[in-house]
Amino acid sequence: MFSKACEYGIRAAVYIALQSLDGRRVSVNEIAEEIDSPMAFTAKILQQLTKNNIVDSVKGPTGGFEIEREAMDTVKLSKIVKAIDGDKIYVGCGLGLKECNADKPCPLHDKFVDVRSNLRTMLQNTSLYELATGLEVGLTYLKR
Amino acid sequence: MFSKACEYGIRAAVYIALQSLDGRRVSVNEIAEEIDSPMAFTAKILQQLTKNNIVDSVKGPTGGFEIEREAMDTVKLSKIVKAIDGDKIYVGCGLGLKECNADKPCPLHDKFVDVRSNLRTMLQNTSLYELATGLEVGLTYLKR
DNA sequence: TTTAATTCGGATAAATTTATCCTTTATTAA
DNA sequence: TTAATAAAGGATAAATTTATCCGAATTAAA
Numbered sequence: 034m035f036s037k038a039c040e041y042g043i044r045a046a047v048y049i050a051l052q053s054l055d056g057r058r059v060s061v062n063e064i065a066e067e068i069d070s071p072m073a074f075t076a077k078i079l080q081q082l083t084k085n086n087i088v089d090s091v092k093g094p095t096g097g098f099e100i101e102r103e104a105m106d107t108v109k110l111s112k113i114v115k116a117i118d119g120d121k122i123y124v125g126c127g128l129g130l131k132e133c134n135a136d137k138p139c140p141l142h143d144k145f146v147d148v149r150s151n152l153r154t155m156l157q158n159t160s161l162y163e164l165a166t167g168l169e170v171g172l173t174y175l176k177r
Numbered sequence: 178m179f180s181k182a183c184e185y186g187i188r189a190a191v192y193i194a195l196q197s198l199d200g201r202r203v204s205v206n207e208i209a210e211e212i213d214s215p216m217a218f219t220a221k222i223l224q225q226l227t228k229n230n231i232v233d234s235v236k237g238p239t240g241g242f243e244i245e246r247e248a249m250d251t252v253k254l255s256k257i258v259k260a261i262d263g264d265k266i267y268v269g270c271g272l273g274l275k276e277c278n279a280d281k282p283c284p285l286h287d288k289f290v291d292v293r294s295n296l297r298t299m300l301q302n303t304s305l306y307e308l309a310t311g312l313e314v315g316l317t318y319l320k321r
Numbered sequence: 322t323t324t325a326a327t328t329c330g331g332a333t334a335a336a337t338t339t340a341t342c343c344t345t346t347a348t349t350a351a
Numbered sequence: 352t353t354a355a356t357a358a359a360g361g362a363t364a365a366a367t368t369t370a371t372c373c374g375a376a377t378t379a380a381a
Contacts, residue, residue: 036369041273224359237355242358
């Protein structure tokens with residue numbers, strides 16, 4: 034469904050949000066450890082998230098990643114997925130056809146549109162805050 | 178969503194079904210041309226479909242691929258997807274966690290279960306016959 | 322002002338997926 | 352029985368994704 038990079042990206046963002054709720058800024062090192070992801074690769078993905086203004090980064094000692102409380106509400110999963118995997122999950126044809134649309138639909142088009150709009154709606158309506166607070170309260174888990 | 182291999186596999190199966198409705202057996206060559214896919218790669222995928230009893234193959238002159246009328250009903254998309262991509266699309270965690278389940282859910286678990294069961298239901302309820310007849314009647318298209 | 326901690330950015334490597342090529346096997350028809 | 356046709360199977364190559372490494376830039380604190 035999502036690429037590995039995107040999975041790590043979402044997990045990282047959620048973890049950063051969780052820690053930011055406590056006013057803690059976190060390093061790549063800590064993030065990778067806590068979300069159980071490869072460190073250097075995670076660093077690359079965090080660069081993308083930073084460039085896309087999904088998280089904030091600060092260099093130097095005491096530096097690291099954080100997310101402002103407000104951004105936790107405005108940043109939806111859709112933004113993260115788009116930043117990392119692009120929009121193919123929203124736009125493309127389920128069977129990989131270039132010229133598939135309502136006018137000239139592939140055999141799966143209509144059924145696929147349903148499933149995908151379901152997914153899109155879910156991603157567009159799910160904020161980082163929502164995910165982070167689930168973790169905070171102990172309802173959900175991130176590691177392994 | 179699906180791998181390229183799986184996209185080609187579905188398209189190939191639908192095309193074979195369509196031609197089998199006319200009593201025509203088709204070669205890899207024709208299939209690849211008609212569904213606009215790389216020939217040799219498509220041949221590999223057809224081997225998988227054959228091994229999984231999704232299509233029938235016949236060697237030698239006048240040989241090729243075909244699907245029995247009955248199989249067009251019993252073969253659902255889910256079977257093709259499972260044969261090529263495995264069951265990760267049904268089973269795995271959206272965030273790639275190994276130990277994610279209802280007991281110890283990842284932050285996205287519940288929302289993801291919804292989307293995915295939607296997809297699973299769709300794949301389990303969609304037969305090759307349904308897809309092939311859409312094409313036959315000119316409601317849908319397969320190429321490009 | 323130096324040192325150390327941290328992100329950033331480029332280069333490269335490993336793994337996986339996608340794709341091609343070629344030989345073998347089966348089978349039909351001449 | 353032979354020649355031709357088509358799938359099967361193995362080896363390999365190309366492309367993409369995943370992952371690592373290392374030096375540069377930034378910055379806080381000693």
